[in-house]
Amino acid sequence: MVEQSLPERFGAWLGLDDDWQRPVQHVDRRDVAVTLVMAAALALNLELLRGYYPAEAMEPRPLEYGLIVLLALPLLWRRRLPLVCAMAVFAAFVVARSTADEVAAQLVGQVLLFLAVFSAACWARNRRALAATVTGILLADLLWLTWDFAVGLSTEHIIASLDGPARGLLSPAVSYGIYAYLINIVFFVSAFVFGTSAWRRARQQAKLAAQATQLARQSEQLRDQAIIEERLRIARELHDVVAHHVSVTGVQAAAARRALDRRPDQAARALGMVEESSREAIGQMRGLLGALRGAAGHEDDSRQASPTIAQITGLTTGRADGLRVDYELLEPTPGAATQVPLPVALSIYRTVEEALTNVRRHSTARSAQVVVRVAEHYVETEILDAGRPVPGTSGTGLGQLGMRERAAHHHGEVEIGPRPTGGYRVRVRLPLMESQ
Template sequence: MPRLRPTELIAEWFGLDADFERTPTDPVLSRRHDVWLGLALVVLAVCGSELARSAGIIEAGTPAWLVAVLSAAGALPLVVRRRYPLTVLVVVYAHFLVVGLTVPTIPMTVVLQAVYFVALYSAVAWARDRQAMVVVVGVCLLAMFTWLLWEIAVGSGLQQAAESQGLLDEPPGSVDPIVAMVANVWLINIAYFLGAIAIGQVSWNAARRRRQLGEQTATIERQSAELQRRAVVSDRLRIARELHDVVAHHVSVIGIQAAAARRLLAKGDTAAQDPGVPLAVIESASREAVTQMRGLVGTLRDTGTDAAGADDTGGRSPGPGLPDIPALAAAEDGLDVAYALVAEPSGAEADVPAPLALSLYRTVQEGLANVRKHSTARRASVTVRVDRRDGGAPGASAGFAEVEVLDDGRARPGSSGTGLGLVGLRERVAAHHGVAEIGPRVTGGYRVRVRLPLPEDGS
């Protein structure tokens, strides 16, 4: 990692390029605290200035009301110190300069010195525009040190203090008394101003770190929830395969035994009714299949959410079908979806069996969800086609039902999903011996098309 130059270190420490604005966690409570703090300092400033006037520190002849007003005016702006930190700093330091030129002993009272410190601290700690903060604070410091330099250059206070203490006759140290006094004044002021700036910036940096830690914690929680959801999806897919295996096994046994029973009954063999022969095996296998299927379905429902995170504990109402697809298309916020139904003959969509209709509905749901999450498209189309044929060989396909979801967008960068939705979609298609076409189109956009064969009897 390359070393930063001093100017870059200063800019980093002051957060000049940071994308962070410090705001109170509870604005109403913070404003109340500021009001009470400002009013408390106003009372203390007035009392402190009166004590200083009574002790002869403030110039004789200065009216008491003027001392009180000037002292209160210096502390009052702090009631909005966090709402307008830079404005408060400018007003308070302007008060220092103006009053310092007329009644110089008033700004030197202890309470007003604390007020100036708090104003500078608040400007650094709460300024939302960091670059403006550096400019305003820099101008205020320049004005303050210029005033200090002027006071030292034209004033005779240090000379008189040194003479009154006899320091000029017998210097007690190795440094000239006047030089020592000037240096001491500068050191005090440098420590005063830089201390307020340092404490304010440390407070701002701490607030930024807390915000970053909060955002990181929220990100970790979201990622943890996503991992948990994926684990649930993976487990549900495993259970679904187990359910398929259980039902397929027992249904195969039922089919074989039913064929054997049919032959025995055709021959008039009474042994077909004995326990352990085909009809009894059929009864046992069917009971076992239903029992195991109920157990597995109960496990699926116990997860509480389906693969998309939707609640799955709402009872045993019939699943959605082809009539629900128009409402699904119309509910896509921010996506203009065109819906079309092509049925041959008219009304053939009503003959699509419920399991097939549910699979087609889920296909449209997954396709539109992918467009919304992973595509730049703003328009999409959903087409449902049902072609019902009469006649044909017994048990053969009597036509097909198809849905197609098209969009004209491009893949959104950094939005790749887990792919589990398309895996589940392909599994549904395979369970119905259908055909799926999923992928980008040559002319642009993306296509999800699923065609399922219709059974002969429509069941």
């Protein structure tokens, strides 16, 4: 990281290149209250001075109160037009010091000028214009002091007020000059520093509020996305359960109808398969509904009945639908398949179920091969057949879409398509580390 120079750090602190701007403020009750309070304080300070100040040193009241209005009125726009307010107050301050010194020279007048510079640093939206304005005001103030000392007006007042010889280290004129310069510099710099610090706090609060708003918006988007993903999951589950079992039921019912008169035993077996498939469909539907009802806090319990890799055997054996399925489970160690996370195992099961359903409905194949491989970092299933597509049975494509969505949900890989040597191939690989 390149270390910034002192001017660069000062510019960053001041926010010269910052894109954030304070919102434009309109004149409201607070600005009116500040203006009235400062005008009343100036008037009170003036009347207290009249109690102990020589009468010949005071200007007429109309002039003094006119200067008070001229000094306080710009404060109405201290937030809406902060730089204009600061310049107007400083100009009025110079005019007051030149015509009726008693109005601006006291503490309240200094506080009013401090407030104007503070408001400029706190509310200015253009930070470069702020730096130029405050620098210009400070230089103009120092030049005005220099001119005042040069013509001798201030020093004459100081010397005239002395009853005897000065006892300081420096002469009265030099001492007063240094004092006046230091007071003005400290006043302006303090107002500028405090105002800029207030601006930085406002900027930080605005950024925190923007971050909170963005987080809330992202949270809402994530919630909507979660709802959509849950709907897609339900759609996939319904499709896989209904499509598979309805397909099996249709095939077995057709076989039973054909064998009913000539082969009653075969028809009875086919009807038994219809009954078994129907019961299994109802059981899985109940499990799915239980998962939905248990989504409020019992997800683990509600998915205990979800099919896993161990139930794939039921998809490949005991089916009297004419499709012979050879199933092979490859494990690095015995029982490794039982350690596969339930969501991954369910996706593998549904993939095999959907692929075999597609073979039965859309292929001329009379046999299929199912291989499930469980490795250290992934689990993979591959379903192969050597048949040809049955004309007019292309389907809706939702089954393959469901396979791809399941794999994408687990950051897995999918290969679905015809084999170069004939037949069809479905291969899905799901990583285990991503899902655990």
